[in-house]
Amino acid sequence: MFQSLSQTDIVSLNDHVERFSEGAIAPKFSQPETLISSDNIEQLINSAFEQGLISAECSEGMGLWVTTEDPLQIQFSCQALRKIASINPGIAYQFHQLALSFYLLRELKKTGAMDIVLGGEEQPAVSLQGHFGLARYSLARFLKGATNSEDYDLLSDYFGHGASQQSTLFAHRSWTHLLTPVVVGDHSSDATIQFEWLDRANLIHCTEGHGHGLNELGHYLWHRPSNQTSSNSEAMQCSTLSPAQSRSLYSRALQIQWMGLSNIALGTLEHAYTLANDYSALRVQGGCTINQHAAVRNLLMDAKSAYSTTHSLIELACQFPINESSLADISNIRMKAHPMICQGANQALQVFGGMGYMQDAGLEKVVRDCTQLRLMNGTPMELSLFISELEQCR
Amino acid sequence: MNAQTKIFERLANDKPLFASHQSVQKPLDGYVSTSSLYSTRRAFEQISSLSKPIIQYNPMEVWEQxxxxxxxxxxxxxxxxxxxxxxxxxxxxxxxxxxxxxxxxxxxxxxxxxxxxxxxxxxxxxxxxxxxxxxxxxxxxxxxxxxxxxxxxxxxxxxxxxxxxxxxxxxxxxxxxxxxxxxxxxxxxxxxxxxxxxxxxxLFAYGITEPAAGSDVEEGHGASLYKPGTVAKRVSGGWKITGRKCFISGGDIAKSMTIFAALEGEGIESWTCFLVRKNMPGFSVVRNELKMGMRASSAAELEFDHVFVPDSHVIGGLRNGWAINRSILNLSRLPVAAMAVGFAQGATDAAMDFVCRYKLGGKGLIHYQETQLELAQMVADTSAIRSLVWQSSQSWVSTQGKSALNKFYCTDLAVKVCERAMDMMSNHGGLHCNSAEKAFRDARLTQIFEGTNQINRLALIEDIQEQLMSKMS
The missing domain is CATH 1.10.540.10 (Acyl-CoA dehydrogenase/oxidase, N-terminal domain)
Incomplete structure (x- = not known):
C-alpha cells in the first residue's frame, strides 16, 4: 500500500533530490557541448534506483510517479523532474520514462515482468504514443467512451505499428523491452487498449537516427516486422481490465506523460533563465551591463514570465489526483505551456547573442530540448484538436 | 505593351504543368475536383477572353510562378x-x-x-x-x-x-x-x-566581432563607448595588429581577410580596415566553434599576435573603417533576410512533402483540414517575406532602416515557419532525416548575426531618428 506523504516529507524528499542532482548528476554534465557516455547514463540510472527515485514498488513515497492519487506525491514527482531537468533534460526524461513504465507494470499487475526488470538484465522503455500525433479526434473520443466505427479504424492504424506506421521512441540505448499500447476489439464493441511487452531483439525493427534534442538518449523509429501483428505477438494483454478500466489507465498514463514533459521543459527553462540572467549581469555592451537595456530586459521577462505562468498552472494541477476528471485540465496546461516555454528558451538564448548559438554556452541545447519535448506526445495543434473533442463529448 | 501586360500575356499562354495529373486524381478532402464545374479551374475557362489576362487559374508551382x-x-x-x-x-x-x-x-x-x-x-x-x-x-x-x-x-x-x-x-x-x-x-x-x-x-572573410564586442561593433552608441580589443600599432612601413576576432564565418579557410582594428590609443572612430593574409606571421586560427546549426560553415576565432601589415594593405584609408563597416551592414542585412526566406521555403517544402507522403488513418495528412490550415500559413508567410525582400532589393541604394527591417522581420517569421514545419510533422518533426529541424537550427542564427534582431530594430529607429525628432519640436 502506498503511504501518503506530508508536507514535511516533501521538503525532506526535495532536499534528497537536490543533493542527488547536484552531487551525482551535475558533475557529469558540466560541459554542455560534450555528450555524456552511455555508461555514465547507466550509472546514473542505477544510482536513481538505489536512491529510490525510481521505484518498482509503490509503498515508498519517494519514487517518481508511484501513485497518481496523492496530490503531494504528484507534486513531488513534478518538482523532482524539474530539478533534474534543470541539470539535464535527457536524464530527467529517462528517469521519467522508467518511472512511467513501472507505474504501468504495477497497474497492470505484471509482477513477472517487473521481477525480470528488477533482476537487472532487462531495461524497460515505454512508447505511449501511436505513430503520429494524437489520432486527431479519435483518441479523445476513445478516452470519453464515445468511439464510432471510424474511430476504431483510425485508432487501429494509430497504434498499428506496421512498417508504414513507424513510431518514435527516445530511450537510453540499453532498453530491452518496450511497453506499448495496442487497440483490440471490433467495430461492434467497445475498443480496449492493451499494453504489450515487446522484446526488442525479437519483435521490433528499429533504426536509430539523429534527433533534434535529448541527444543523451537514443532516438528510434520502430515498428513490428511485417510478419508480426499484435494478435500473434507475445503480447502481455491487460485482459483483466474492462474497456472502462483500460481507458482510465491510458488516460492516467497520458497525463503522467504530459505532466512529465511539461515539468522537464519547465526545469530546462529555469536553467536557461538563470544562465541568461547571470550573463546579462556580466556582459557589457553599449557602455553598461546588458541587463540595463530594455531590449534585454524584455527577453529576460519573456523567459521569466513563461516560467512563472507555467509553474503556477502546474502547481494548480498538482492540487488534485490524476484521473479521468483531470484529463482536460492537464492537456490544456500542456497545450498552453509548451509554446510559452519554447519562446522563453529562445529568448534566453537571444540574450547571449552570438555566444548563445555556440554549443559550449548551453543555451542552444536548451532550445533544442524544449522544442523536442514540444513535439512528443502531441503538439499544441494536436492537443487543441484533442481538447476540443473532449469538450464536444461532455 | 508595358511589362506587366507582357507578363500577363505570357502567363495566359502557358499550359498548366499538372494538367494530366489533376484530371485523374481524387481531390483533397473538403474540395471539389479540378474537373468539377464548381472548381476555379473549370469556372475560369468560361470567363470572357477579355478578363482572362487578369483572372486565371494557374496550377503551376508557386516557385515557377x-x-x-x-x-x-x-x-x-x-x-x-x-x-x-x-x-x-x-x-x-x-x-x-x-x-x-x-x-x-x-x-x-x-x-x-x-x-x-x-x-x-x-x-x-x-x-x-x-x-x-x-x-x-x-x-x-x-x-x-x-x-x-x-x-x-x-x-x-x-x-x-x-x-x-x-x-x-x-x-x-x-x-x-x-x-x-x-x-x-x-x-x-x-x-x-x-x-x-x-x-x-x-576566399575572403570579414572580421569585426571581438570577444568583448558583439553589438558594440554593429551600432554607433555602443561603439562610441567601447574600448577596442583589436589594435593596430604604427611601425616602420606599416602596422602591427594585435587582438582577437571571434565568430568569423569562413575565417579558417579564407586566404585573405578584411579585418577592422582601431589605431593605437584611439577608439572605434579610428577603425581601419586591413587586408590580412592567412600566411602572415603572427596570425592564427585559434578554434572553430561548435554551433547549433549552419555546421558546414565554420565560425572561427582568429588571433593576431603582432601581425605586421604593410601600408599597402590598408583598405580605404586610415580611420575610414567605421564608415565602411556601417555601409556593409546596410548591404549584408538584406541577404540575411533572403537566407531566412530560403530556410522558410526549405521548411515549407519539407513539410509539404511530408504531409503528402505520410498517412494517418489510411489517408495522407494533407487531406486533414488542420494540416491544410498550417500549410497555408507557411506558404503565406514565406511568400510575404520573399515579397518584402524582393521589393526592398530593387533599389541600388540600401538604407539602414530598410535593410534592418527586412532582417529582423524576415528572420523572426522564418523561424516561426520552421517551428510550424516541425509541429506539422508532430513526433517525426525532430528527426534529422525530415529536414525541418535542421532548417530551424540554421534559421536560428539569422536572428543573431549581422546584429541581433534587437539591434536591428534599434537600427531602424536610428535611421528615422531625424523624422522622429522633428515631431518632437
Missing amino acids: DTRRLPRQLAKYRREVRDFSVQHLQPFAQEIDLAEHLPVGLSHPGIDKLLKLAAKKGFFSDMLPKPLGSVPLLRYRYPLAWQQAIKVEELARSCGGLMLLLSAHNLGIAPLLMSGDLGAARRFLLPALKENNSGEPH
Missing part, C-alpha cells in the same frame, strides 16, 4: 542557382550537418570539392560584371542586392551551412568594393577573382 515574374535575366539566374543547389548542396546537406567537428586546419573532402565547383560557377566573383567578375553584363542592370537575395535564398533552401560557406566570401570582399579604393581593389580583389574564375577558390 514567382520565377516567371522576375525580369528575364534574374529568372534565368534563379533557375541556374536552383539547379546548382539541388545538384550539389541538397545531396550533401544532411551528411555535412552530422559530420564530425574537425580540428582547425582539416576540412571535409566534400567541402573542398564544393568550393571548387562554386568557384567555377562564378559564385565567388559575382559581385562584379564580366570580364572582371562573373556576372553577365545584362544581369548587372539589376541591383546586386536583388541578385544576391535570389542566390542565397536558393542555396539556403538546400542547406544553411553550405549556403554560408559559399556566401561569407562576398562579405569579406565587400570592403574592397565599398571603400572606393581602386588601388586596393586592383591589388587584392582582381587577382583573387582571377583565381576564383579559374576554379581555384580564393
